[in-house]
Amino acid sequence: MTVQQISIFIENKTGRLAEVTRVLGNAGINIRALSLADTSDFGILRLIVDTPDRALEVLKADGFTVSKTEVIAVEVPDRPSGLNSILEKLDQAGINVEYMYAFVERSGENAIIIFRFDDIQRAIATLPEAGVTLVKSEKIFTA
Amino acid sequence: MIWNDEFETLPREAIESLQLKRLQQTVARVQATVPFYRDAFARAGVSADKIRSLDDLRRLPFTLKQDMRDNYPYGLFAVPLEQIVRIHASSGTTGKPTVVGYTRRDIDTWSELMARSFAAAGAGKGDVIHNAYGYGLFTGGLGAHYGAERIGASVIPMSGGNTKKQIMIMQDFGSTVLTCTPSYCLFLAEAAREEGLDIRDFKLRVGIHGAEPWSEAMREEIEEKLGIKAIDIYGLSEILGPGVGIECVEAQKGLHIWEDHFIPEIIDPESGEVLPPGEKGELVITTITKEGIPLIRYRTRDITRLIPEPCICGRTHMRLERMSGRSDDMLIIRGVNVFPSQIEAVLFNIEGVEPHYQLIVDREESLDTLEVQVEVNEQVFSDEIKELQGLSRRIQKDIKDLLGVTCKVRLVEPKTIARSEGKAVRVIDKRKG
Numbered sequence: 001m002t003v004q005q006i007s008i009f010i011e012n013k014t015g016r017l018a019e020v021t022r023v024l025g026n027a028g029i030n031i032r033a034l035s036l037a038d039t040s041d042f043g044i045l046r047l048i049v050d051t052p053d054r055a056l057e058v059l060k061a062d063g064f065t066v067s068k069t070e071v072i073a074v075e076v077p078d079r080p081s082g083l084n085s086i087l088e089k090l091d092q093a094g095i096n097v098e099y100m101y102a103f104v105e106r107s108g109e110n111a112i113i114i115f116r117f118d119d120i121q122r123a124i125a126t127l128p129e130a131g132v133t134l135v136k137s138e139k140i141f142t143a
Numbered sequence: 144m145i146w147n148d149e150f151e152t153l154p155r156e157a158i159e160s161l162q163l164k165r166l167q168q169t170v171a172r173v174q175a176t177v178p179f180y181r182d183a184f185a186r187a188g189v190s191a192d193k194i195r196s197l198d199d200l201r202r203l204p205f206t207l208k209q210d211m212r213d214n215y216p217y218g219l220f221a222v223p224l225e226q227i228v229r230i231h232a233s234s235g236t237t238g239k240p241t242v243v244g245y246t247r248r249d250i251d252t253w254s255e256l257m258a259r260s261f262a263a264a265g266a267g268k269g270d271v272i273h274n275a276y277g278y279g280l281f282t283g284g285l286g287a288h289y290g291a292e293r294i295g296a297s298v299i300p301m302s303g304g305n306t307k308k309q310i311m312i313m314q315d316f317g318s319t320v321l322t323c324t325p326s327y328c329l330f331l332a333e334a335a336r337e338e339g340l341d342i343r344d345f346k347l348r349v350g351i352h353g354a355e356p357w358s359e360a361m362r363e364e365i366e367e368k369l370g371i372k373a374i375d376i377y378g379l380s381e382i383l384g385p386g387v388g389i390e391c392v393e394a395q396k397g398l399h400i401w402e403d404h405f406i407p408e409i410i411d412p413e414s415g416e417v418l419p420p421g422e423k424g425e426l427v428i429t430t431i432t433k434e435g436i437p438l439i440r441y442r443t444r445d446i447t448r449l450i451p452e453p454c455i456c457g458r459t460h461m462r463l464e465r466m467s468g469r470s471d472d473m474l475i476i477r478g479v480n481v482f483p484s485q486i487e488a489v490l491f492n493i494e495g496v497e498p499h500y501q502l503i504v505d506r507e508e509s510l511d512t513l514e515v516q517v518e519v520n521e522q523v524f525s526d527e528i529k530e531l532q533g534l535s536r537r538i539q540k541d542i543k544d545l546l547g548v549t550c551k552v553r554l555v556e557p558k559t560i561a562r563s564e565g566k567a568v569r570v571i572d573k574r575k576g
Contacts, residue, residue, distance in 0.1 A: 007526030009519045011556045037528050041553050042519075044526055063558050065524045098527055116526075 002070040003137040004052040008045040009065040027058040035101035073135035089130040146262035165431035211241040244435040257290020257386040264374040265392040268295035273318035278302040282384030325357040332368040343370030360491030397462030423448040495522030505573040513550040
């Protein structure tokens with residue numbers, strides 16, 4: 001039930017983000033969602049792409065430090081308090097969020113939130129019981 | 144294996160009486176033939192006939208690198224140019240290079256000492272020696288080459304650069320011994336890995352590395368990544384070139400300096416006083432057999448100590464501790480002495496951190512700043528900011544604990560720190576100029 005995420009180490013200097021998107025674009029890889037976490041010196045670019053293994057390969061070949069991380073995609077109602085209802089449930093279940101980012105589907109009433117939890121297995125086990133819908137990676141790319 | 148059993152295992156008294164005799168001859172010769180020394184001895188109130196014991200050595204004046212520049216190009220030669228068969232020069236980073244000349248006998252001595260060095264490293268007839276030291280004005284390439292031929296090995300005169308070809312030849316020709324700088328050695332291993340090759344699968348079994356200071360941790364890294372024994376060799380063009388001293392493969396602990404040709408002293412670099420045996424300071428070398436350009440008490444700027452205890456290998460020549468830096472590489476940061484090799488050692492002790500680092504020294508409002516740039520590889524990369532910041536803090540804390548200096552750690556992308564094919568540029572000091 002996990003989704004593969006690509007994380008890239010990026011120095012805080014001009015042109016580095018464009019280099020990542022150029023490499024992915026040339027390889028015909030589509031970016032579905034992204035988030036950038038940054039400090040004053042460096043950032044970590046996290047991507048959900050259609051072909052994560054291929055993305056890993058082309059970015060490595062271009063000299064980037066890249067890793068693959070398992071994250072969970074959760075469907076969230078696209079309306080006020082939609083996200084809050086999910087976070088309340090996580091809180092009750094005692095699951096800690098390392099980071100999260102959202103993207104809105106092109107059609108439909110739901111948004112998709114990407115979560116990285118400290119304990120991913122427990123999250124997979126508890127979330128459906130709490131009535132939270134996990135999204136399979138195939139669905140992210142057909143949505 | 145010991146190449147020259149007679150000379151390499153001489154009893155101490157025999158070494159010292161040989162040294163005294165050769166020192167007296169050298170001092171008399173330079174006094175007679177080199178105006179620089181004639182004047183320097185006169186100023187110091189000393190002359191050849193006053194050298195009665197090895198202790199009298201300290202009455203002689205030092206020779207500095209600047210003296211070689213001042214006498215550029217041939218001023219310190221002790222023989223007429225027609226007796227010189229080879230000329231080398233050191234890379235002058237500032238101003239003129241320093242020039243050295245060799246007579247036919249000097250070349251012979253150099254070959255002998257490099258042969259001893261190869262044998263001490265465990266190389267011999269039947270070995271294929273892949274010589275990746277630069278050929279040319281730099282003494283590394285030709286110095287190692289002549290020694291390799293002397294021991295009867297098959298030498299491949301690769302010289303530096305052209306890394307892909309180096310790897311191909313190393314693999315196809317079945318090189319068993321690699322001679323190059325330690326930083327280039329790691330560079331080769333990395334380049335091979337990128338080609339999908341593992342040097343550990345090659346026939347290579349010994350590496351002989353020098354021409355820049357390196358740490359014990361870097362040795363472990365080289366031995367692990369290339370699957371070889373990595374041997375430290377010492378030399379400088381002013382004195383001879385490579386082969387002034389080398390570690391023996393038996394102990395890999397300290398470099399035997401060939402005392403029948405050189406007299407080492409350790410001095411306090413500030414006061415110039417000779418330090419008691421075993422204390423750490425600047426290495427000073429007097430050449431006692433060189434004809435072309437004999438040097439009296441040459442200040443090497445290398446920081447080390449003498450190890451007087453006998454070595455398990457049977458050689459009686461004293462050992463120098465692995466060089467811990469150069470007195471002119473020493474950075475003074477907010478009043479604290481810092482050697483790049485100390486920072487290297489800190490980085491090596493952190494799991495996964497690569498030896499690719501650079502130190503940027505600057506001054507902000509009259510306060511020195513030190514930035515340590517470290518490349519982030521897959522082993523240390525985490526997709527969580529807090530983990531990477533934890534790594535930065537760990538490096539910063541370890542440096543502070545060891546050196547007492549607060550630095551800024553900057554994590555950089557792989558391969559952003561310039562890779563050298565010769566000597567690594569570890570320090571950028573923006574305070575100068």
